[in-house]
Amino acid sequence: MHTKSISELAAGLRSKQFSSVELTKFFLERIKKFDPKLNSLITVTNDQALVAAETADKILNTSNTNLLTGIPMLHKDIFCTAGIKTSCGSKMLDNFISPYDATVVTKLKQAGTVMLGKTNMDEFAMGSSNENSFYGPVKNPWDTSCVPGGSSGGSAAAIAARLAPIATGTDTGGSTRQPAAFCGIMGMKPTYGLVSRFGMIAYASSLDQGGPMATSAADCAILLQAMAGFDPKDSTSIDKPEINYTQALTTSIKNLKIGLPQEFFNASLNPAVASVINNAIKELEKLGAIIKTISLPNSHLSIPAYYIIAPAECSSNLARYDGVRFGHRCKEPLDLEDLYKRSRDEGFGAEVKRRILIGTYVLSSGYYDAYYIKAQKIRNLITSDFTKAFNEVDVIIGPTTPDVAFKIGQKNTNPLDMYLNDIYTTSLNLAGLPGLSLPVGFVNNMPVGMQIIGNSFQEAKILNVAHQFQQITNWHQQVPTEFA
Amino acid sequence: MSFTQDDVKKLAHLARLALDEKSFDHSIVEDISNILQMIGQISEINTTDVQPMAHSQAAHQRCRPDEITEPNVRDVMQSIVPNNAVVAGLYLVPKVVE
Numbered sequence: 001m002h003t004k005s006i007s008e009l010a011a012g013l014r015s016k017q018f019s020s021v022e023l024t025k026f027f028l029e030r031i032k033k034f035d036p037k038l039n040s041l042i043t044v045t046n047d048q049a050l051v052a053a054e055t056a057d058k059i060l061n062t063s064n065t066n067l068l069t070g071i072p073m074l075h076k077d078i079f080c081t082a083g084i085k086t087s088c089g090s091k092m093l094d095n096f097i098s099p100y101d102a103t104v105v106t107k108l109k110q111a112g113t114v115m116l117g118k119t120n121m122d123e124f125a126m127g128s129s130n131e132n133s134f135y136g137p138v139k140n141p142w143d144t145s146c147v148p149g150g151s152s153g154g155s156a157a158a159i160a161a162r163l164a165p166i167a168t169g170t171d172t173g174g175s176t177r178q179p180a181a182f183c184g185i186m187g188m189k190p191t192y193g194l195v196s197r198f199g200m201i202a203y204a205s206s207l208d209q210g211g212p213m214a215t216s217a218a219d220c221a222i223l224l225q226a227m228a229g230f231d232p233k234d235s236t237s238i239d240k241p242e243i244n245y246t247q248a249l250t251t252s253i254k255n256l257k258i259g260l261p262q263e264f265f266n267a268s269l270n271p272a273v274a275s276v277i278n279n280a281i282k283e284l285e286k287l288g289a290i291i292k293t294i295s296l297p298n299s300h301l302s303i304p305a306y307y308i309i310a311p312a313e314c315s316s317n318l319a320r321y322d323g324v325r326f327g328h329r330c331k332e333p334l335d336l337e338d339l340y341k342r343s344r345d346e347g348f349g350a351e352v353k354r355r356i357l358i359g360t361y362v363l364s365s366g367y368y369d370a371y372y373i374k375a376q377k378i379r380n381l382i383t384s385d386f387t388k389a390f391n392e393v394d395v396i397i398g399p400t401t402p403d404v405a406f407k408i409g410q411k412n413t414n415p416l417d418m419y420l421n422d423i424y425t426t427s428l429n430l431a432g433l434p435g436l437s438l439p440v441g442f443v444n445n446m447p448v449g450m451q452i453i454g455n456s457f458q459e460a461k462i463l464n465v466a467h468q469f470q471q472i473t474n475w476h477q478q479v480p481t482e483f484a
Numbered sequence: 485m486s487f488t489q490d491d492v493k494k495l496a497h498l499a500r501l502a503l504d505e506k507s508f509d510h511s512i513v514e515d516i517s518n519i520l521q522m523i524g525q526i527s528e529i530n531t532t533d534v535q536p537m538a539h540s541q542a543a544h545q546r547c548r549p550d551e552i553t554e555p556n557v558r559d560v561m562q563s564i565v566p567n568n569a570v571v572a573g574l575y576l577v578p579k580v581v582e
Contacts, residue, residue, distance in 0.1 A: 099560045192540045206539065232548060238541055304523040315499060322500070324575050329566035335578045337500070345502035353501055354512070357492065358519055360499040370527065376536030378526050383537060415515055416522055432540020456541065 001026055002162035003479060006219045009165060010067045013060055020060065020070030024053035024114050027072045031116060031163050034483055038139045040148075040158040042077045043085050044117040052114040059112055067222050069112030074167040076155050077118040078125055079105050079210070080199040088201045089121040089133040089151075092327045092347030102199025103231045104168060104210050111226040116164055120154030123349045124318065125175055125203045127151050128421040131412050132351045139408070140183060141480040142446055146405040149179030149421075155213045156183040161483035162215075166223050169213040172203050173306050174400075174425025176211045177437035181400035181449020184439040184478060186220050186466065187213045191456045192432035193238035195224075196231035204313035205236070207306075207429040216476050217438065217466035221245035224459060240457060248460035249467040254288030256465065257393040261296045264398030264424055272443040277399050280440035280450050280469065284397075287468055292393055296385040301378050302427035307419060308362050308375035309430070314352075315359025321347060354415060383431040390455040395465055399424055400437040400449035424451060434459045438466045439475040447478075487517040 001023070004012070012018050018026075028046055035041050049072065056070035080086050080098035082105075087093045101109070108115075122132040130138040130153030138153040140146040141161040148157040152169030156179035159167050169176035171189035180187025188211040195210040202208060212223035225246065230239040260281070265274055285291055323329040323343025330346055333339035348356070362371035389396060402423060411417045428435045433456060437449035454462040470476050492513055496503040503512075562570045569576040 095564075095566060097564055099557070099564060193543065232546075235546060236539065236543065238543060301526060301529065304525045307519065308523050308526070319500075323566065324569075324577055325561070326564045327566060329569065333578050336580050338502075339578055340500040341502040344500055345504065348501070353503070354515060354519075356499045356501065357495045357516060358523075360495050361516075361520070362523075364495075364498060371523065373536050374526055374529075374531060375523075376538070377531040377534040378529060380534050380537040381529075381531070383540065414518075416518055419519075419522075430540075 002030060003477070005216060006067055006071060006165060006222050009071055013070045020053040020056040020114060021050060023070065024049050024072050024116070027116055027164055034161055034163060037144060038141060038157050038161060039136050040120055040138050040154040040161070040163065041074070041117045042087055042089070042120050042135050042154070045084060045115055048084070049114050049116050056112050056114055066111055068108070068226055070114065071166070072114045072116050072164055073108065074116055074119050074155060074158055074164045075105060076121055076152050076168050076170055078121060078170050078201045079168060080201070081105055081115070081118065084118065086118070086201070087134070089123040089135065090347065090349065090352070091134045092321050094134065095328065096326055100199060103196035103233060104200065104227050107229070108226055119152070119158055119167060122151035122153065123352050124201065124314070125151040125170055125172055126314070126351050126355055128174070128178055128418050129411065130154065131408065132349055134349060137408055140405050141483050142184060142405070145407055146446065147182065147408050149182035149405060151175040152187065152213060153179045156180050156185055156187065159183070159185045159213055159215060160480060162479060165214065166219055167213045168210060168227070170200060170208060170210045171429065172207045173310060173429050174422045176213055177400050177425050177435060177449065177451060178421060180213060180437040182405035182447065184447030184475070185213060185215050186217060186436060186438050186476065187211065188220055188224065188436040189428060189434060190224065190228065190459055191434045193236055194228050194457065194459070196234045196237050198231055198233035202317040204310040205317060206313060207310060217463045217470055218246070218249060220436070221249055221463050243460050245460050245463055248464050251464050252288065253284065253465055253468045256289045256395065258284060258289050258291050259294035259389055259393030259396045260291060261294055261299065261389070261396060261398055263296050263299045268402045268420070268423055269399055270403040270443065273399055273403060273448050276441035276443060276448040277450050281397060283469060283473060284465070287472070294389045294393060294396065296389060296427070298378070298381045298385050299427050302382055302430055303419060303423060305375040305378040305382065305430055306422065306426040307358070308371050309379070311355040311359035312363050312372050313359070315356045315363060318352070318356055351415070379430045382427050386431050386433060395462055396453040398451050400451040404443050404446035404448060428453060432456065434462060436462055436466060438469065439478070441475055487513055487520065489513055492516060
């Protein structure tokens with residue numbers, strides 16, 4: 001049951017092989033059995049899930065259904081869920097019961113999905129290993145001594161262990177794609193503006209974007225369909241005609257031009273990972289794709305530009321946590337300043353404080369032009385590289401990460417080491433482009449992710465490439481033995 | 485650029501973070517110093533005539549019609565205040581004026 005696709009589960013629900021209540025109980029049972037080994041969930045919503053499943057079963061008896069009706073799923077704990085704790089992985093919001101739903105949550109409720117719980121994550125989505133969660137690190141199902149990646153590490157680990165068929169994630173600098181790569185599943189960052197950010201707790205507003213996490217491109221397409229769309233409540237949401245992502249999956253990729261950026265196959269890349277990626281590219285060549293080397297000459301600037309823009313926006317966004325209206329409030333404040341300072345000091349973890357301090361520095365008087373404005377100009381250079389590349393090729397392919405998942409504790413002593421994990425992912429956020437990571441093999445028994453990058457609003461095209469690859473390979477069907 | 489403990493203290497004040505004494509160890513000063521050195525790379529790049537990028541889609545701020553769309557949700561929003569620090573619809577904070 002847990003290895004079935006969304007289409008197979010939907011068919012089972014319609015033919016009454018099983019009900020949504022039975023399906024929900026099945027996955028809740030898996031969570032109970034396996035999650036203690038992974039710590040992938042912060043909150044399990046047993047009771048609400050069963051109520052939602054009963055409702056879904058009633059809807060399934062009508063003609064008013066879609067592929068997601070009655071399908072269990074998980075939400076990253078960054079999405080506000082009315083009446084349910086929404087912690088964002090932080091002590092600051094440990095007591096926060098959201099008064100409303102995020103638009104993504106509303107849309108998925110309307111589609112008839114059944115929420116099983118909220119997934120663990122790096123605090124306020126700041127991290128690449130899930131070690132920055134107030135609720136403890138998530139473990140990688142392929143080797144529980146390794147990190148699952150971050151910040152959507154809980155969603156990635158849960159999907160990899162088949163604790164749910166699909167989950168939401170968010171991506172500010174690689175936070176759906178990097179954990180997807182480390183856990184051997186699919187994670188996608190859509191074009192900036194495609195998925196509503198309303199009710200998605202803000203980290204860096206000009207980079208944040210919610211996206212689907214699943215085991216296959218076909219399931220990602222179904223989930224993205226329900227998540228995407230214009231939202232008047234998000235001022236950066238883009239009003240575009242709807243695209244049918246599932247329909248686009250069957251297009252042949254014969255003569256599709258694929259660009260390989262030479263800068264992504266550099267000395268930072270583990271040669272064993274490079275070899276797995278090259279084998280996957282050969283499979284795409286067999287399907288008729290034309291491979292071409294391209295250059296993204298400013299891509300090395302994406303890490304410094306990202307680590308200026310993201311902390312700057314984070315220091316501004318996180319100013320709202322002042323201990324007054326919601327979240328953590330310190331005991332017996334002496335005065336207003338003490339209330340702010342101690343509430344924030346007690347509520348935030350080390351990495352969040354580090355990024356607030358960096359952001360405060362780059363936005364402070366006398367440094368704003370040298371750092372923030374300069375980084376926004378670099379962002380334009382990075383975007384121009386992609387624009388030029390997309391004049392020559394249809395999609396761009398490369399590794400998602402320089403190496404496979406590392407050991408828990410291995411990189412958390414030096415923040416810079418951790419930041420370099422995002423070397424191939426942050427440039428897409430800076431340019432606002434869509435990208436996905438799909439599993440394409442293993443190195444030392446740990447999954448390797450390949451990244452497919454598209455031009456703006458070309459989600460259908462990159463999902464199509466991934467789907468065509470998955471028609472002739474079975475990497476996406478591999479399940480870690482312990483959770484099989 | 486080398487960063488000192490005093491620089492970190494000043495930043496922490498601007499960011500309204502208490503950062504108790506044990507946070508001011510060697511590592512936080514060194515970490516921030518190293519990060520600033522890494523991001524400082526961009527100063528060497530020539531960006532003359534390059535415009536700063538505000539939104540990846542070159543989108544404009546939308547205006548909505550001037551219509552009432554939201555109900556009053558004050559009581560709902562105040563139901564989650566920490567330490568019950570609300571009285572008669574007002575948030576309670578330590579005294580700020582004499």
